[in-house]
Amino acid sequence: MSNVHTKTLAQLAAGLRAKEFSSAELTRLFLDRIEASQPVLNAFISVTREQALAAAEAADRELAASRGGTLTGVPIAHKDIFCTAGVRTTCGSRMLDNFVSPYDATLVAKLKAAGVVMLGKANMDEFAMGSSNETSYYGPVRNPWNTDLVPGGSSGGSAAAVAARLAPAATATDTGGSIRQPAALCGVTGLKPTYGRVSRYGMIAFASSLDQGGIITTTAQDAALILREMAGFDANDSTSVDTPVPDYAASLNAPLAGLKIGLLKEFFDKGLDPENERRIREALATYEKLGATLREVSLPNLPLSVPAYYVVAPAECSSNLARFDGVRFGHRCKEPRDLLDLYKRSRGEGFGAEVKRRIMTGTYVLSAGYYDAYYLKAQKVRQLITTDFTRAFGEVDVLMGPTTPTTAFAIGAKTSDPITMYLNDIYTIGANLAGLPAMSIPCGFVQGLPVGLQLVGPHFSEAKLLNVAHLYQRETEWHTRVPERYA
Numbered sequence: 001m002s003n004v005h006t007k008t009l010a011q012l013a014a015g016l017r018a019k020e021f022s023s024a025e026l027t028r029l030f031l032d033r034i035e036a037s038q039p040v041l042n043a044f045i046s047v048t049r050e051q052a053l054a055a056a057e058a059a060d061r062e063l064a065a066s067r068g069g070t071l072t073g074v075p076i077a078h079k080d081i082f083c084t085a086g087v088r089t090t091c092g093s094r095m096l097d098n099f100v101s102p103y104d105a106t107l108v109a110k111l112k113a114a115g116v117v118m119l120g121k122a123n124m125d126e127f128a129m130g131s132s133n134e135t136s137y138y139g140p141v142r143n144p145w146n147t148d149l150v151p152g153g154s155s156g157g158s159a160a161a162v163a164a165r166l167a168p169a170a171t172a173t174d175t176g177g178s179i180r181q182p183a184a185l186c187g188v189t190g191l192k193p194t195y196g197r198v199s200r201y202g203m204i205a206f207a208s209s210l211d212q213g214g215i216i217t218t219t220a221q222d223a224a225l226i227l228r229e230m231a232g233f234d235a236n237d238s239t240s241v242d243t244p245v246p247d248y249a250a251s252l253n254a255p256l257a258g259l260k261i262g263l264l265k266e267f268f269d270k271g272l273d274p275e276n277e278r279r280i281r282e283a284l285a286t287y288e289k290l291g292a293t294l295r296e297v298s299l300p301n302l303p304l305s306v307p308a309y310y311v312v313a314p315a316e317c318s319s320n321l322a323r324f325d326g327v328r329f330g331h332r333c334k335e336p337r338d339l340l341d342l343y344k345r346s347r348g349e350g351f352g353a354e355v356k357r358r359i360m361t362g363t364y365v366l367s368a369g370y371y372d373a374y375y376l377k378a379q380k381v382r383q384l385i386t387t388d389f390t391r392a393f394g395e396v397d398v399l400m401g402p403t404t405p406t407t408a409f410a411i412g413a414k415t416s417d418p419i420t421m422y423l424n425d426i427y428t429i430g431a432n433l434a435g436l437p438a439m440s441i442p443c444g445f446v447q448g449l450p451v452g453l454q455l456v457g458p459h460f461s462e463a464k465l466l467n468v469a470h471l472y473q474r475e476t477e478w479h480t481r482v483p484e485r486y487a
C-alpha cells in the first residue's frame with residue numbers, strides 16, 4: 001500500500017479491479033490521513049468513518065463478484081453543501097449545525113449508485129459565500145502548501161483535501177469561482193460544468209441562477225470519470241438540461257492541432273501578478289507546441305462582472321436564505337418571546353457576518369425603488385457579458401487566462417475588507433454569469449505556491465475542455481506535485 005494515496009482516481013479504480021487492494025483498505029488509508037491532518041488543515045466538518053467502511057465493504061462484495069461500475073469502491077469527499085441522508089449537512093453554518101437531511105442530493109445519490117464511497121463532508125465557507133474558506137462556522141481551512149495561507153474558497157476543504165491527498169477527489173460547487181479558485185490556490189484540477197449539466201437538487205442554494213456542482217481532482221482524466229456519473233437530467237431540478245451525457249474519457253486524447261485558443265485580454269490586466277502571468281504564458285507556449293494557435297480576444301464588458309455578480313448573487317441569496325426562519329430548518333433560538341423574536345434571534349444567532357452582509361445587500365437591491373437601479377441593471381450587464389462570450393466563441397474554441405490574480409494569501413489578510421476579498425473572483429465570475437463550463441489546472445509555481453490556468457469553453461463543451469486539459473497534463477507534471485508534508 002505504499003504511496004497508494006498519491007495515485008489518481010483512475011489508477012485507484014484500476015487497482016481495485018485488479019485486487020491490488022480492497023476498497024476497505026483504501027478507505028481506511030484515506031480516513032487515517034484525514035484524521036491525522038484534521039488538527040492542522042481542518043479540511044473536514046464531518047468524517048463518516050463507520051458509514052464509509054460499511055460502504056467500502058459493500059463495494060468489495062460487488063468487486064469480488066466482478067460487478068459494479070468503473071468507480072465502484074473509490075472513496076471521495078463531498079462538500080458539506082450537498083445533502084446526505086443520515087449524515088449532517090451544515091453548509092459551513094451554525095444555522096445548520098444540527099441539520100440531518102432526510103434525503104441525498106441527486107449528485108450524492110448518483111455517485112452512491114455508481115459505488116463511490118463517501119469519506120466525509122468537506123469544510124467550506126458559510127453557505128458558500130467567500131473566497132478564502134474563512135467564513136466557515138467551523139474555522140478556516142489551511143492551505144497544505146503553506147499552512148499560514150488560505151486554501152481559497154468556498155470549496156476550500158475540497159481543494160485542500162485533494163491537494164494533501166486526503167481523498168483522490170472531492171465534490172464542490174461554483175457560484176462565482178468556488179471550484180476553480182481554491183483548485184488554483186491548492187494546485188489541483190477543478191471543473192465547473194455548464195449551468196444545468198449537474199442537478200442542483202439537494203445542493204443547498206446560494207444563488208440559484210449561478211450555482212453549479214462540479215468536482216475537484218488531481219487530473220482532468222479523473223474529472224472526466226466523475227462528471228460522467230454526476231451529470232444528467234433530473235426531474236427534481238427544473239434547470240437541469242435534458243441532453244445526453246457523453247463518455248468524457250473517450251475523447252481525452254483527441255489531438256489539439258488547429259485548436260484556436262483565445263487569450264482574454266481583460267484578464268491580463270494590471271491586477272495580475274507578473275510572476276503568475278509568466279507561468280500562464282509558459283503554459284500557453286506548451287499549447288502552441290501541441291499545435292494550438294493563440295489569439296487575443298477582448299470581452300469589453302467582462303470588467304463589470306464583479307459588480308454585476310455582487311448584486312445578482314446577494315439578491316438571490318437573500319431570497320433563498322429566507323427559508324431559515326427558526327421554524328422549519330436549523331437553528332432555533334432559546335425561549336422566543338413571540339414569532340418575530342423567534343425569527344430575529346434565530347437568524348441573528350445562526351448566520352455569520354458575511355452571510356448577513358449578503359442578505360442585507362440583496363434585500364436592498366431588490367427593494368422597491370432600488371430594483372431598477374441595481375438588480376435590473378445588473379441583469380442587463382449580465383446579458384452583455386454573456387453576449388461578449390458568445391461573440392468570442394464565434395472566433396475561438398476555448399478561452400484561457402489566469403484563474404486568480406495571485407497565489408494563496410495569508411489567513412486574515414483580507415477579512416477586514418470585503419471588497420478586496422470580492423476582487424479575488426475577478427477572473428472566475430464571468431463564466432458563472434454566462435453559465436459556461438470552466439476549469440482550473442495547475443500550471444506551475446511561484447515561490448513554492450501553485451498557480452492555476454483557467455480554461456473556459458462554450459456551453460456543454462466539457463468534453464473539449466477535459467481533452468484540452470488532459471493533453472497539457474500529459475506534457476507537464478505540475479498536477480503530480482504533492483506538498484512535502486503530505487507526499
Ligand code: GLN
Pocket residue numbers: 128129130131153154173174175176177178179206313425
Ligand atoms: N467568492 C464568491 C463569493 O463569495 C464565489 C463563491 C462561490 O462560488 N460559491 O460569492
